[in-house]
Amino acid sequence: xxxxxIFRIVGLMLLVEGAALLISLLIAxxxxxxxxxxxxxxxxxxxxxxxxxxxxTRKSSMMISRTEGFLIVTLVWLIFSLFGTLxxxxxxxxxxxxxxxxxxxxxxxxxxxxxxDNLETFPKGILFWRALTHWLGGMGIIVLFLTMMPAFGIxxxxxxxxxxxxxxxxxxxxxxxxxxxxxxxxxxxLTLVEVILLMFGGMSLxxxxxxxxxxxxxxxxxxxQASIAFWPxxxxxxxxxxxxxxxxxxxxxLYFAGRGxxxxxxxxxxxxxxxxxxxxxTILIFSGLLISTKLPAEQAFRDSLFTVVSVITTTGFVTAxxxxxxxxxxxLVFILFFFxxxxxxxxxxxxxxxxxxxxxxSYYELRRIIHPSGVIPVKFNKHxxxxxxxxxxxxxxxxxxxxxxxxxxILMIFVxxxxxxxxxxxxxxxxxxxxxxxxxxxxxxxxVPDAGKVFLSLLMMLxxxxxxxxxxxxxxxxxxxx
Amino acid sequence: MKVVIAGAGEVGTHLARMLSHExxxxxxxxxxxxxxxxxxxxxxxxxxxxxAHSFVDLKETGLNKADLFIAVTTSExxxxxxxxxxxxxxxxxxxxxxxxxxYLQARYREKLKNMGIHEFIYPESLAAKEIVSSVKLTGTxxxxxxxxxxxxxxxxxxxxNAPIVNRPLEExxxxxxxxxxxxxxxxxxxIIPSGKDMILSGDVVYFVTNRSTQQRLFELTGKxxxxxxxxxxxxxxxxxxxxxxxxxxxxRIKVIEVNRExxxxxxxxxxxxxxxxxxxxxxxxxxxxxxxxxxxFIATTGSSEVNLLSCHLAKSxxxxxxVAEVENFALINTAENMDIGTIVNKKLxxxxxxxxxxxxxxxxxxxxxxxxxxxxxEFIAKPxxxxxxxxxxELDFPSEAKLGGIIRGDQGFVxxxxxxxxxxxxxxxxxxxSGMKKLEKFFK
Numbered sequence: 001x002x003x004x005x006i007f008r009i010v011g012l013m014l015l016v017e018g019a020a021l022l023i024s025l026l027i028a029x030x031x032x033x034x035x036x037x038x039x040x041x042x043x044x045x046x047x048x049x050x051x052x053x054x055x056x057t058r059k060s061s062m063m064i065s066r067t068e069g070f071l072i073v074t075l076v077w078l079i080f081s082l083f084g085t086l087x088x089x090x091x092x093x094x095x096x097x098x099x100x101x102x103x104x105x106x107x108x109x110x111x112x113x114x115x116x117d118n119l120e121t122f123p124k125g126i127l128f129w130r131a132l133t134h135w136l137g138g139m140g141i142i143v144l145f146l147t148m149m150p151a152f153g154i155x156x157x158x159x160x161x162x163x164x165x166x167x168x169x170x171x172x173x174x175x176x177x178x179x180x181x182x183x184x185x186x187x188x189x190l191t192l193v194e195v196i197l198l199m200f201g202g203m204s205l206x207x208x209x210x211x212x213x214x215x216x217x218x219x220x221x222x223x224x225q226a227s228i229a230f231w232p233x234x235x236x237x238x239x240x241x242x243x244x245x246x247x248x249x250x251x252x253x254l255y256f257a258g259r260g261x262x263x264x265x266x267x268x269x270x271x272x273x274x275x276x277x278x279x280x281x282t283i284l285i286f287s288g289l290l291i292s293t294k295l296p297a298e299q300a301f302r303d304s305l306f307t308v309v310s311v312i313t314t315t316g317f318v319t320a321x322x323x324x325x326x327x328x329x330x331x332l333v334f335i336l337f338f339f340x341x342x343x344x345x346x347x348x349x350x351x352x353x354x355x356x357x358x359x360x361x362s363y364y365e366l367r368r369i370i371h372p373s374g375v376i377p378v379k380f381n382k383h384x385x386x387x388x389x390x391x392x393x394x395x396x397x398x399x400x401x402x403x404x405x406x407x408x409x410i411l412m413i414f415v416x417x418x419x420x421x422x423x424x425x426x427x428x429x430x431x432x433x434x435x436x437x438x439x440x441x442x443x444x445x446x447x448v449p450d451a452g453k454v455f456l457s458l459l460m461m462l463x464x465x466x467x468x469x470x471x472x473x474x475x476x477x478x479x480x481x482x
Numbered sequence: 483m484k485v486v487i488a489g490a491g492e493v494g495t496h497l498a499r500m501l502s503h504e505x506x507x508x509x510x511x512x513x514x515x516x517x518x519x520x521x522x523x524x525x526x527x528x529x530x531x532x533x534a535h536s537f538v539d540l541k542e543t544g545l546n547k548a549d550l551f552i553a554v555t556t557s558e559x560x561x562x563x564x565x566x567x568x569x570x571x572x573x574x575x576x577x578x579x580x581x582x583x584x585y586l587q588a589r590y591r592e593k594l595k596n597m598g599i600h601e602f603i604y605p606e607s608l609a610a611k612e613i614v615s616s617v618k619l620t621g622t623x624x625x626x627x628x629x630x631x632x633x634x635x636x637x638x639x640x641x642x643n644a645p646i647v648n649r650p651l652e653e654x655x656x657x658x659x660x661x662x663x664x665x666x667x668x669x670x671x672x673i674i675p676s677g678k679d680m681i682l683s684g685d686v687v688y689f690v691t692n693r694s695t696q697q698r699l700f701e702l703t704g705k706x707x708x709x710x711x712x713x714x715x716x717x718x719x720x721x722x723x724x725x726x727x728x729x730x731x732x733x734r735i736k737v738i739e740v741n742r743e744x745x746x747x748x749x750x751x752x753x754x755x756x757x758x759x760x761x762x763x764x765x766x767x768x769x770x771x772x773x774x775x776x777x778x779f780i781a782t783t784g785s786s787e788v789n790l791l792s793c794h795l796a797k798s799x800x801x802x803x804x805v806a807e808v809e810n811f812a813l814i815n816t817a818e819n820m821d822i823g824t825i826v827n828k829k830l831x832x833x834x835x836x837x838x839x840x841x842x843x844x845x846x847x848x849x850x851x852x853x854x855x856x857x858x859x860e861f862i863a864k865p866x867x868x869x870x871x872x873x874x875x876e877l878d879f880p881s882e883a884k885l886g887g888i889i890r891g892d893q894g895f896v897x898x899x900x901x902x903x904x905x906x907x908x909x910x911x912x913x914x915x916s917g918m919k920k921l922e923k924f925f926k
C-alpha cells in the first residue's frame with residue numbers, strides 16, 4: 001500500500017474542498033449573512049492541512065493500484081464529509097456533530113435526507129453550501145478531481161471506476177481525464193440550462209441555482225422546508241421533473257444525444273427500460289390517485305409523475321406526501337426505492353441495468369431448466385453478457401438486501417418502529433431522501449437518535465459507492481494479498 | 483496526437499502501452515473483447531470492439547479526428563484494406579503491417595499511396611536485418627548505421643580483457659578520440675554516462691563512432707574479429723527465412739525445423755541451405771549436425787525459452803556468435819545476465835520503427851536498444867531551434883540524454899564538447915524515456 005500517494009490525494013482533495021468553501025464564502029459575503037466567518041474558518045481548516053499534506057508528499061508516485069483506488073475513494077469520501085460539517089458547526093446552524101455529519105454526508109452522497117426543521121432561518125451561504133455538496137458529490141468528487149489531474153493515467157482509471165456507479169466504465173475518450181471532463185461538461189451545461197428555465201418560472205436566481213444543483217445531482221435538498229411543494233407552479237414542477245429524469249440517465253448517452261445522435265438514446269436498452277419503468281409506475285399511481293382521491297386529473301398526473309421520477313432517480317424532492325395516499329400506492333413508491341437511476345448517471349440505488357439483468361437472468365433460468373444443455377446467455381444491448389458480470393450483479397443484489405435487512409434490525413434498536421426503520425434504511429442506502437413512517441416526505445430525520453444518524457450516514461456512503469468499493473476494504477484478502 | 487491502433491496482438495499492445503506513456507491518445511480496436519479488457523486494465527486508453535475492415539466499426543474509433551492509423555492485425559490483407567478504408571474515413575496517415583516485401587518496392591509505392599496506405603512495417607524483415615548485421619559484424623551486440631554509415635552505433639559487451647575497463651571515461655581522453663560512449667547497461671540499470679563514470683566488465687556499452695575508427699574501438703574493447711562461415715538456424719520461422727535471404731550465398735547454412743511442411747518449403751525456397759527435420763531441443767541431434775563446428779547459432783523458434791536455452795547451450799560449448807529471438811519482455815533482462823549474446827525482439831523493433839511517426843520534432847530515424855531502455859534518435863536541426871544556438875558544452879543538455887554525433891552534408895562527426903550544431907545537421911541523440919520531453923524542446 002503506497003501511503004504517500006494516498007495522503008497526497010487526500011491533501012489535494014482537501015484543497016478542492018477548501019476552494020468549494022471559498023466559493024460559499026463569497027456567496028455568504030455577497031448575501032451579507034451571519035455565516036461569513038464560519039466559512040472563512042472552515043476553508044482555512046481545509047486549506048491548511050491540505051497544503052501541509054501536499055507539501056509533505058511532494059515526490060510521490062502517480063501509480064495507483066486497484067486496491068489503493070478503493071481505499072483512496074472511501075477515505076476521500078469520509079474525510080470530505082468530516083470537513084464538510086465545519087460550516088454547519090461553526091455557524092451554529094446545525095451545532096451537533098452527528099446532525100452536521102448526517103447533513104453533510106446526505107449532501108455529498110446526494111441523498112437529500114435532512115435533519116433541519118427550520119430551513120427558512122438559515123443564512124444563504126449555508127443554504128448554498130448544502131446545495132453545493134450535492135452538486136460536487138453528484139457527478140463525483142473524485143471525477144471532478146480527475147478533470148484537473150491529467151497526469152494520473154491508468155491510476156485515474158482505478159479511482160474513476162471505484163467512484164462512478166455501474167459495472168463497467170464506458171470511456172468516451174481515450175484518456176480517463178478527458179472522459180471525466182466530458183461528463184462534467186455535460187453536467188455543468190445541463191445545470192446551467194435548468195437554472196435559466198427555473199428563472200423563467202419565477203424562481204429567484206439563488207433558489208434556481210440551489211435547486212438546479214440538487215436536481216442535476218439527484219440530491220433533494222431544497223431551500224424551503226416544504227421542498228418543491230413551496231412552488232405550486234406546474235411549470236416549475238415539470239421542469240424539475242424533466243431534469244431529474246435527465247440526471248437519472250446515463251451521461252454518456254446524453255453526451256451523444258447532445259451531439260445529435262438521438263437514436264443512440266433510444267437504442268440503448270437501459271434507457272428504454274428506464275423510460276418504461278417511469279411510464280408504467282406513473283400510470284399505475286396516476287390511475288390509483290384518480291380512483292381513490294378527488295384530485296383534479298392534471299394535478300394527480302403531475303404528483304404521480306413527479307413522485308415516480310423523484311424516487312426512481314433517487315432525488316427525493318417532494319410535491320405531495322405519498323404517505324397520505326392509499327397504502328397500495330405508497331407501497332408502489334417503496335418498491336421504486338430499490339430501482340435507482342441508470343448506470344453512469346448521478347442517481348443512486350441498485351441501478352436500472354442491474355435490475356433488468358437480474359430480471360432477465362431469472363426469467364432465462366426458467367428456460368434453462370427446460371433445456372438443461374441449452375446455451376442461453378443473458379443479452380443486453382444485443383450482446384451476450386458474460387456470466388462473470390451476472391454473478392457480480394447477483395452478488396451486488398445479495399449484499400444490497402443483506403445490508404438492508406441487517407441495517408433495518410440495527411436501526412430498530414434506536415428507533416423502535418419498523419416502518420420508519422425500513423424506510424430510513426432503504427432511503428439512505430439508495431440515496432433517496434424521504435422514507436416511510438416518521439421520516440416520511442413531510443418530516444425530517446431530526447428525531448432519529450445521534451447513533452442512528454451516524455449509522456445512516458455511513459449507509460449513505462456505502463450506497464453511493466455501490467457497496468463493493470467500501471465492502472472490499474473489509475475483506476481480509478484486501479490486506480493480506482498484497 | 484491521436485492514434486488508432488487496429489489489432490491488440492503483441493505488437494499492437496506494446497505500441498499502445500508505449501505511446502500511451504508518451505501521452506498520446508490511443509484508441510485500440512480488436513474483435514476480441516477479452517484481449518481489450520485485459521489491456522484496458524493496465525493502460526489508460528479507449529478500446530473499441532470490432533473488425534478492422536468494417537466501416538462502421540472504424541468510424542466508432544473516431545478516425546476522422548485521428549492523426550495516425552496503425553493496422554497491426556495478424557492478417558496482411560486485412561491491414562492493407564483497413565488502411566485504405568481508414569484513409570477514406572479521413573485519417574491523416576496510415577501504417578500497415580505486412581509480411582510480404584513486395585509492397586516495399588519503390589515502383590509500387592506511389593500506387594499504394596494513392597490507395598491511402600502511406601507506410602509499411604515488416605517486423606520480420608527488420609528483425610532479419612538486425613540479425614544479419616550482427617552476424618556480419620562479430621564484435622558487436624547491436625549495430626546500427628546512421629545516414630548510410632556516416633556514423634555508426636555499436637552495442638558491445640565488455641569483458642575483463644578490454645583495455646578501457648575500470649577507468650573513468652574522462653581519463654581515457656585521447657584514447658576515445660572520435661568515440662563516444664552514449665549508454666551503459668549494467669544489470670537492470672541503465673546509465674547515460676558522464677566523464678566520471680567507469681566501464682566495468684560485463685557491461686553492454688553503446689558507442690557512437692565512424693567507420694575509420696571502428697577498428698580501434700574493437701581493439702579498445704578487446705574484441706577479436708573472426709569470420710563467420712557456418713551458421714546454424716534453430717527454427718525456420720519467417721525471421722529465419724528472411725535472414726537467410728538477406729545473408730546471400732557466402733555462408734554454409736543449416737536449418738533445424740520441427741515442422742515437416744515448413745522444412746520442404748524452406749528447402750524449396752533456398753538452394754544452398756541444408757534443412758534438417760527434427761526437434762531443436764534434442765541435444766544429440768544438434769551435436770550430430772555439428773553444432774560445435776558452427777561459427778554462429780541463430781535461434782528463432784516460436785518459443786522464447788527454447789531460443790534462450792539453446793543459445794546458452796551453444797555459448798557454453800564455445801560458439802562465439804549467438805542470436806536469440808526473445809519475444810517475452812520479462813525474459814530479456816534475465817537473458818542479459820545469462821550470457822546469451824545478441825537478443826532480437828520483433829515487437830521492440832517494430833514499435834521503434836513506428837514510434838518515429840508520432841514524434842513532434844523533425845526526426846528521420848529512431849531506434850530502441852534491445853538491452854537497454856534508452857532510445858536513439860536522429861533529429862534534423864531546424865533553423866532557430868535551441869540546439870543550434872550554442873556549442874554543445876554550454877547547452878545545458880538534460881542529464882538523461884547524450885549527444886552521439888552529427889552528420890553534416892556527407893560527413894559524420896562524433897560528438898565533442900566544442901562542437902556546435904548548425905541548421906540542417908542531422909543530430910544523433912540518446913535518451914532514456916524520461917528525458918524525451920526535455921529533449922524535444924531543443925529541437926522545436
